Amino acid sequence: DQQVKQNSPSLSVQEGRISILNCDYTNSMFDYFLWYKKYPAEGPTFLISISSIKDKNEDGRFTVFLNKSAKHLSLHIVPSQPGDSAVYFCAASEKGAQKLVFGQGTRLTINP
């Protein structure tokens, strides 16, 4: 029972173009969403988050969009750089909950 799903195991994008990573969730009680980035042989590191009271949050080249009616969020990276090549995890939590529920991850490769 996967409450958070990342249906694309991998994504390949040319340097300088936009990368769009997608995430779907099923639990309507989720109200906080995060993206984590993971390099090989390292632990995941926090990238950006969004609360359910917003539909967009931007931090430099990274923007997260939330569509609550569709239970869908996406991470946009513009422009994509080689250093963005990593595995990206989507995560969600219910209000006041300490647990994060993670998706399976999407491996992003930025080609020069």
Added chain:
Amino acid sequence: DAGVIQSPRHEVTEMGQEVTLRCKPISGHDYLFWYRQTMMRGLELLIYFNNNVPIDDSGMPEDRFSAKMPNASFSTLKIQPSEPRDSAVYFCASSLFPAGGYNEQFFGPGTRLTVL
């Protein structure tokens, strides 16, 4: 701060042996989480502690797995006996959860476990 520290970084063992993974959380953090990463299921929460007390162990796969947190600066995850299907990367994470706020967790580098 040194961040979350995990040891060992790599562990290779034979089926049936006991395995102990170790974690030192960030000083001052009151929550500690153990995760397992697999290709099929991504990051799965196994168990988490608050102020050294286990709160939710519903993710622990079976009785072969156990976790302890004897003090605020140390936790262990033990597998006894180990099986090949336990092969995965195990992460420890910690957080300081503000009242009414949201939870950003800080992860250690992980332990890659291989059970032959």
